[in-house]
Amino acid sequence: MPRLVMKFGGTSVATVERIRNVARHVKREVEAGYDVAVVVSAMAGKTNELVGWVKEAHAFYDSKEYDVVVASGEQVTSGLLAIALQEMGLKARSWQGWQIPIMTSDAHGSARIAAIDGTGIIKGFADAKEVAVVSGFQGVHQPTGRVTTLGRGGSDTSAVALAAAIQAERCDIYTDVDGVYTTDPRIVPKARRLDKVSYEEMLEMASLGAKVLQVRSVELAMMHRVPTYVRSSFDDPADPKLGTLICDEEDIMEQQVVTGIAYSRDEAQITLRDIADKPGIAASIFVPLADANINVDMIIQVVSDNAATTDLTFTVPTADYERACAILNSHRDEIAFKELQGATDVVKVSAIGVGMRSHAGVAARAFKALADKGINIRAITTSEIKFSVLIESAYTELAVRTLHSLYGLDQA
Ligand code: ADP
Ligand code: ASP
Ligand code: MG
Numbered sequence: 001m002p003r004l005v006m007k008f009g010g011t012s013v014a015t016v017e018r019i020r021n022v023a024r025h026v027k028r029e030v031e032a033g034y035d036v037a038v039v040v041s042a043m044a045g046k047t048n049e050l051v052g053w054v055k056e057a058h059a060f061y062d063s064k065e066y067d068v069v070v071a072s073g074e075q076v077t078s079g080l081l082a083i084a085l086q087e088m089g090l091k092a093r094s095w096q097g098w099q100i101p102i103m104t105s106d107a108h109g110s111a112r113i114a115a116i117d118g119t120g121i122i123k124g125f126a127d128a129k130e131v132a133v134v135s136g137f138q139g140v141h142q143p144t145g146r147v148t149t150l151g152r153g154g155s156d157t158s159a160v161a162l163a164a165a166i167q168a169e170r171c172d173i174y175t176d177v178d179g180v181y182t183t184d185p186r187i188v189p190k191a192r193r194l195d196k197v198s199y200e201e202m203l204e205m206a207s208l209g210a211k212v213l214q215v216r217s218v219e220l221a222m223m224h225r226v227p228t229y230v231r232s233s234f235d236d237p238a239d240p241k242l243g244t245l246i247c248d249e250e251d252i253m254e255q256q257v258v259t260g261i262a263y264s265r266d267e268a269q270i271t272l273r274d275i276a277d278k279p280g281i282a283a284s285i286f287v288p289l290a291d292a293n294i295n296v297d298m299i300i301q302v303v304s305d306n307a308a309t310t311d312l313t314f315t316v317p318t319a320d321y322e323r324a325c326a327i328l329n330s331h332r333d334e335i336a337f338k339e340l341q342g343a344t345d346v347v348k349v350s351a352i353g354v355g356m357r358s359h360a361g362v363a364a365r366a367f368k369a370l371a372d373k374g375i376n377i378r379a380i381t382t383s384e385i386k387f388s389v390l391i392e393s394a395y396t397e398l399a400v401r402t403l404h405s406l407y408g409l410d411q412a
Helices: 016-031 046-057 063-070 072-087 119-128 155-165 199-207 215-224 281-291 318-330 362-372 393-406
Strands: 003-008 035-040 092-095 102-104 113-116 131-135 138-141 146-149 170-175 196-198 228-232 244-247 260-264 268-276 299-301 309-316 339-343 346-352 379-383 386-392
Touching: 003 016, 003 155, 016 035, 016 072, 035 072, 035 119, 035 155, 046 063, 046 072, 063 072, 063 146, 072 092, 072 131, 092 119, 102 155, 113 155, 119 131, 131 155, 155 170, 155 215, 196 199, 199 215, 199 244, 199 260, 199 346, 215 228, 260 393, 268 281, 268 318, 281 309, 281 318, 299 379, 309 318, 309 379, 318 339, 346 362, 346 393, 362 379, 362 386, 362 393, 386 393
Parallel strands: 003 035, 003 170, 035 131, 092 131, 102 138, 170 228, 196 244
Antiparallel strands: 102 113, 138 146, 228 244, 260 346, 268 309, 268 339, 299 309, 346 386, 379 386
């Protein structure tokens, strides 16, 4: 029998009635002849609530116990879906991450999957045609036996990794939109649904803020060549649509220069004024940040005209902003900056498209269009298939819409 992995996100399992609707989708695929493993998220809002409780209990909480608490949301939905499937006359059982097991690293809160043993699930298919209902987001670090979680949005990664482990024909990610759009359809109503998007572009879109798929899930889909669909759980289970296929670039006939626009509020800007313009100064700034595991993203250094001092601007994830400022201030004597200026009211807006490899001037058009709208660009980065600009967050929607129209992505 061909195997299928179906994943349902938080909104799709938000109530028992919606879980029943999920069961109808699963039943359809079982009746079509698939051996099905379903991966579920916690009910919408549940993980946020659990994280809130942990933080309320202790500001500097133990990350191992954080995982114990936040993994519980998925335990509830996996059990409920198994019950709903049984009620429809199907054989089904729930699987927690540690039971399968889904083996991960010990990076609690953002663990990486090392391996999945699909034997038990496959045996359930063979012996009893039993649907496997798997709790997403969670795994186990076997040497310590402790429960781990994969980082926010991690159920997508559970699903793709499981699809690779059991050699599923494909992985269907059911969510609250009917596919991947040219940009977040919640902020641009004219966004268009894409029939297909390449692994590379989806990876960039996810890394640059399109939270429809967790970045790691796209990496795994690309690495193991898992055909992955993003589709809607709100479709009529009797008349479903396929949604968007994430696939090889070669399988996409018509390519736009720009495929999508993404934005991320998870950026904070730091500017160091009047630092010495001499060799080694960049290392004195970035080495202590790297040692503290702080990822620096965009970097701009101004070439000074007096050759004595210069300014340096860069961005860090919002969550690391306070820590980064504290580290820089503690190294103030070595770096010898006159002033540290920071801003958290910034957003990174990016355009992504494999067509940028072969077209010049794509980013330049954006700079002009944003300037025409009076939007000031604070930093720019470019790479082979994307460019990003850092702007004031008040202009997020205007900037995303402007670029979306500029590159001809608006729906007619
Ligand atoms: P789930 O709970 O099913 O995992 P998520 O909230 O994680 O769902 O992801 C789906 C959401 O991603 C959509 O509701 C949409 O607002 C957002 N999103 C952001 N960018 C895009 C995009 N380019 N295409 C589709 N959805 C997007
Ligand atoms: N429930 C987890 C979260 O909210 C995992 C997921 O939904 O993918 O982050
Ligand atoms: Mg998600």
